[in-house]
Amino acid sequence: xxxxxxxxxxxxxxxxxxAGIAGCNRQTAEGDGRRAxxxxxxxxxxxxxxxxxxxxxxxxxxxxxxxxxxxxxxxxDSQNDPANEAAHFENIVASGYDAVLFNPTDADGxxxxxxxxxxxxxxxxxxxxEINATDAAVSQILSDNYAGCVALGQxxxxxxxxxxxxVELLGLVGDNNTWNRSQGFHSVVDRFPGLKMVAQQSADFDxxxxxxxxxxxxxxxxxxxxxxxGNDAMAMGAYQALVAAGKADQVxxxxxxxxDDVVQLIAEGKIVATGMQFPKVMAQTAAEYADRYLNGERxxxxxxxxxxxxxxxxxxxxxxxxxxxxx
Amino acid sequence: xxxxxGRSGATSxxxxxxxxxxxxxxxxxxxxxxxxxxxxxxxxxxxxxxxxRVVPLEVAQEQSARGAFRAAExxxxxxxxxxxxxxxxxVDVAALLEALDExxxxxxxxxxxxxxLSTTAYFFVSGVGRVVEVQRSAVVLALDEEATxxxxxxxxxxxxxxxxxxxxxLLDVSDFPNSQDFxxxxxxxxxxxxxxVLPVLREEAAVGARVRFVGCVELAxxxxxxxxxxxxxxxxxxx
Numbered sequence: 001x002x003x004x005x006x007x008x009x010x011x012x013x014x015x016x017x018x019a020g021i022a023g024c025n026r027q028t029a030e031g032d033g034r035r036a037x038x039x040x041x042x043x044x045x046x047x048x049x050x051x052x053x054x055x056x057x058x059x060x061x062x063x064x065x066x067x068x069x070x071x072x073x074x075x076x077d078s079q080n081d082p083a084n085e086a087a088h089f090e091n092i093v094a095s096g097y098d099a100v101l102f103n104p105t106d107a108d109g110x111x112x113x114x115x116x117x118x119x120x121x122x123x124x125x126x127x128x129x130e131i132n133a134t135d136a137a138v139s140q141i142l143s144d145n146y147a148g149c150v151a152l153g154q155x156x157x158x159x160x161x162x163x164x165x166x167v168e169l170l171g172l173v174g175d176n177n178t179w180n181r182s183q184g185f186h187s188v189v190d191r192f193p194g195l196k197m198v199a200q201q202s203a204d205f206d207x208x209x210x211x212x213x214x215x216x217x218x219x220x221x222x223x224x225x226x227x228x229x230g231n232d233a234m235a236m237g238a239y240q241a242l243v244a245a246g247k248a249d250q251v252x253x254x255x256x257x258x259x260d261d262v263v264q265l266i267a268e269g270k271i272v273a274t275g276m277q278f279p280k281v282m283a284q285t286a287a288e289y290a291d292r293y294l295n296g297e298r299x300x301x302x303x304x305x306x307x308x309x310x311x312x313x314x315x316x317x318x319x320x321x322x323x324x325x326x327x
Numbered sequence: 328x329x330x331x332x333g334r335s336g337a338t339s340x341x342x343x344x345x346x347x348x349x350x351x352x353x354x355x356x357x358x359x360x361x362x363x364x365x366x367x368x369x370x371x372x373x374x375x376x377x378x379x380r381v382v383p384l385e386v387a388q389e390q391s392a393r394g395a396f397r398a399a400e401x402x403x404x405x406x407x408x409x410x411x412x413x414x415x416x417x418v419d420v421a422a423l424l425e426a427l428d429e430x431x432x433x434x435x436x437x438x439x440x441x442x443x444l445s446t447t448a449y450f451f452v453s454g455v456g457r458v459v460e461v462q463r464s465a466v467v468l469a470l471d472e473e474a475t476x477x478x479x480x481x482x483x484x485x486x487x488x489x490x491x492x493x494x495x496x497l498l499d500v501s502d503f504p505n506s507q508d509f510x511x512x513x514x515x516x517x518x519x520x521x522x523x524v525l526p527v528l529r530e531e532a533a534v535g536a537r538v539r540f541v542g543c544v545e546l547a548x549x550x551x552x553x554x555x556x557x558x559x560x561x562x563x564x565x566x
Contacts, residue, residue: 107505132505144443146510150487179507187514191485281444302501305443 041098043071043290046088048105048129049080052205052233054257054279055103057322058128061283062101069291071098080172080204082109089113093120099290100124101283106174107132123293125286128279130176130303139289139300141282145177148275148308149184149256155273155310156189156228156254163194164225167217169238171205171230178202181230181256181275189228198224203234210237218245225251232257232274239271258311260321267316275308279322282306398511402519405512409497410561413451414541416496420454420479420556421470423544427553439546442493442500446548449494452558453541454479455566458532466532467555468540477555481540481563483529486517490559494543524563537566 043066047059059075066073076092078085082105092100093116100117102124104110114124114136126140160166168185171178189195198221203210210229214237218224222245229235235255242248248270255262258276265271289300311319318325418438426434435441439448456468456479464484467477492498492513503509532538542560546553 130506134501134504141444142506144445146506146513147489150489154487176505176507180510183507183510183514187517188485188487191487278444285444301443303443303503303506305445305500307443307445307447 040070040072041294042096043073043099043101043287044076044088044092044097045073045101046076046078046085046092047103048078048085049205050075050077051079052207052231053261054232054259054277054322058103058279058283061280062127062287065284065287066101066290069287071291078105080105082106085110086113089116093117093122097122098294101127101286101290102137103127104129104131105172107176109174111136123290125289125293127282127286128177128277132176134302137302138293139286139302139304141285141289141304141306143177143277143282143308144305145180145256145275145308146184146187147305148277148310149181150188151308151310152228152254152256152273152275153185153188155312156185156226157192157195159252159272160195160226162192165196165198165221165223166226166228167214167221167224167238168197168200169210169213169227169229169234170200170202171234173202175205178205178230185228203229203237205231205233207233207237207240210234211241212237214238214241215244218242218247222247226254226272227251228254230256232259232262235262235271235274239265256308258319258322263311263316263319263321266311266313269313273310273312276311276319276323277308278306278324281323396505396508396511398508398515402512402515405497406516406519406561410491410495413495413497414453414562417451417453417541420452420558423450423452424470424478424553424556431553435546435548440494440496442489448546448548449490449496450544450546451494451496451542452544452556453539453562455537455539458534458536458538461532461534466528466538468538479540479558480555481528481538481542481558481560483525486521486525486559488517488545488559489513490543490545491516491520491561494545494559495561520559520561524560527565528560528563531565539564539566 045059045062045066047055050056050059063073063075076088078088085105100122102114104126107130111131111133114131114133117124118136123138124136126137126142128143130140130142131137168182170182199217201213201217203213210233214227218241227238229238232255235253239248239253242251242253252272254272255274258274262271262274266274285304293300423434423438426438435448439450441448454470456470457472458466459469459475459477460467464482466481466483468479468481469475470478498509498512500506500509528538539562540558540560541562542558544556544558
């Protein structure tokens, strides 16, 4: 037992030292947005990927709002890789950040990162994507993807009709948004037996991947009537494949997000519809919640659904990319 | 670890440093003891705190199924124990329409609820109406004996959306770690309404019949004229 103790003591000292560094770096101050050393408190904005303009808007809006509120804010890009995300959180904890505005890569896999930050006393506020836990983040501000895609599904049936063939491009399979959107859409469309889904494939929310996937699907199913995409980046990739195949006028494209290029193509009649999420609203709300938390408030709803609005040729005049026209 | 002072000569039992005799067997024994002790400790730790467990695939699938959220069971309990026992909380639909006519914002604030950041309001309503029209997938009601203008419409076809889940005011998304489960509840509620509530309207509602209903309404902020209010019923009876 003596030998065991002798071997474990250095390990315990190392772990204790590491924890001490994390704790000592958090020189928090109450209420004035300043740290004990006089510097501004720091907010980390951790984003699943910046390889998509929608997430760039989310990240930059969160960062800018945090700065407006008096914080130093920095963006961390996880590049859709949970390992990168975990490394970011290790750095954030070790560096003693004061709050995290977080867009996770994985609903289950990201929980441990949030818990790690919470254990170090760093509050985490999720944006756009949820984690499958209600006792880790302070609050989660999320698009109501399911309701948005119920509305989109109803419009899909109006536009495509009650008979036809279509393709669905899914997002990241580990993300709840992927399935909430798909389930909302299918809760409507599956009630019409004449509408047949001939292919359903993930394109990882990625435009280039969607282009490849759509090109392959068109080889096997050249006569489809429509494609439903789980986000606008994939809608743009699918549309690009359809243009290249000379089928852009034949196949109706539906997206989800409210990205500026898709809103523009809806106005031009080239894409049929999208669900407008409000990334600026979510990012601003998360930054403001973090500010209120750091000023002592503790009563936050765990989940805050943000309504999604349908953008069609009838309503497109009310919208610009990423929000309502008046925003 | 090299002995202090370096080598100065070898004996049959070890190295003589001049100051002391270094015994390699003793060092090896110490290392062996340390290794054995660490291994025993590791075994003990792993016994009580195993880093992983190997289970048969069938057992894993069974465990996974047990842990999975079962929307049908949840809604079965919710329907009988919470929803139907809350119908007394529903606002009279005529009073709601009157309040919406007078001051829509005030009516929404007083009788409605919103989910998160949204401009859509949900209401829990009840009333008695007279059938003035039967459509292919809806029944249209007036609210008094003389009126012929439609005040309420109840769909009798496929049901979509979250009117009852969100309009009852009894369920909170924050209670559901995975929002897919919350959405599955909505889908199951709709399925139950289609199977248990709507058939009586499809089969028995005729022009002139009186219908008692309790249900939920979803009203977008942009709606200028709320009539006819589209009610998703949890109770529908022909009187």
